[in-house]
Amino acid sequence: MKYLTALFCSLCCLLAHGQTASADITVHKVLKLMGTRFEITVVAPNEEIGYINIDEAVSEIQRIEKIISSWDEESETALINRNAGIKPVKVSPELFNLIERSIRISEITDGAFDISFASIDHIWKFDGSMKMAPDDSDIKKSIAKIGYKKIELDPENSTVFLPERGMKIGFGAIGKGYAADRAKELLVSKEVKGGIINASGDLTTWGTKVTGEKWLVGITNPLNKKKAFGWLPIVESSVATSGNYEKYIELDGKRYSHIIDPRTGYPTTGINSVTIFAKQAELCDALATSVFILGKDVGLHLINQIDGVEAIIVDSENKIQKSTGIMFNTKK
Template sequence: MGCRFDITVVAVNEEIGYINIDEAVAEIRRIEKMVSSWDPDSETALINKNAGIKPVKVSVELYKLIERAIQISEITDGAFDISYSSMDEIWKFDGSMTYMPSKEMIKNSIAKVGYEKIVLDPEGHTVFLKQKGMKISFGAIGKGYAADKTKELLVSKQVVAGIINASGDLTTWGTKASGEKWLIGIANPLSKNKIFSWLPIVESSVATSGNYEKFVIFDGKKYTHIIDPRTGYPSQGVNSVTIFAKSAELCDALATAVFIMGKDAGLSLINQLGGTEVILVDSNNRIHKSSGILLDNNP
């Protein structure tokens, strides 16, 4: 999945712990085989290959994941969109970009993007991308989904507690062997190595979207690497978004969506969703949070 997974389990002895971790790794690989758009033999690659040509029958598991992704697109007004990978890459954040793209280039870059062009058939479990050249990708939801499924597998194997951490998108269950709650640190937006708050995580998940590293500056204005799939322009006004919810999949998707939606619309959405919370750091490094968050600055 192009990212690192760290797996922690609480087990009666080390040998059983390593068996559990091997089972977790096998589950992550299974999901990668299904959702990777880089693997030419994956179901996802087959959908993309047949864009504008014909519907593709997929497993119920992938069908349901796509269905949920579209529902998230609907509640976020398209700020989250798995068809974002149809975007032409006109923005470069590797230092090679020397001029601002024209309005025409930006408009053309999103011509094939649009979750409403993904056609699902619930009876045949087929997926059809209406436009030739359209592509779907699970970059903003796949890691969270894999974390949830791996946790589900380990719980079914009677693993009493653990953490699945997919490069910062993580899910937990149970408590540490000592009985203490798992604690996660929220990074300071001005310095990734410093923690500005610690939060106990109980049977819950968390994911963060941030723009700390990749950006370009034109005419004194900063453009970050998280692009709004509706406009083709980089998102403005937010430095980082951390979402808390039961499901890592939902956290993963909403972290990206809220980043793109911006402070007001993002906070408003999260405050309307039950069992979901957010900590948002705006571009002036001011911290905003949803109604259910209490910050503790001492670990």
């Protein structure tokens, strides 16, 4: 899962009260969508229009979920998975393009990001029941069907084929960011002046607060989620954070994150949280997980090579590592 500081939420609530600098107001709503917490904030001329805007964003997110959900048996994604090892499945251009982009991210991250990770056998348990690590042979078997290079795409016929029975794709590490982007695009097209869509930490913004100030995002302190390391103003940008501060296990004195490397089957170590900044929430979502898996050195090297993308890493010693373009205040 992805998390942003709860302090951000309190800022949104404060904005909902009267503003004297503008006739506009801020309307805010918290919902459960795609199985997780969504917070949608819009700048609107009045409360009624604000809630209409939010309802339109919700409808768009629900539309996306019906396409990419692997739990919905009628979704295109579920149909692809059911036909693994059987036949190619014709899909909508929207899903085909999302899969293409996902594979490109897999390529630039050397497989640290992989939508075929849904094929894994879940032998690691993060509910406190594990007392020792699984055997190496069991770990190797658990990832046998993972591999983005196996996914067969036919652009001419718009089909997707998973060649091995038991293969699956899933969009848990990119889907919420994609849905947030699409909802934002819809609201921008309807001339909503500004807002934030926060999909459980995959966050995208446009415009400004009703005061004209920039939206402000706090970087969560993994040792205390109610406090922030620092604050960054963001404009027309997106943010995503991956953290191990809620789901992890400790074995023989070593902490293992719930984030599993799809290439090895082992949980990641060495990082407490990764925050990614980019134009699209979809890219932030995917890269936050990828950098967590790649590690701070390789991860920052990758981010420093991608234009328009920045990262803040809090390592296992709670020290901050930053990409070259990051500057932020350590005070609220």
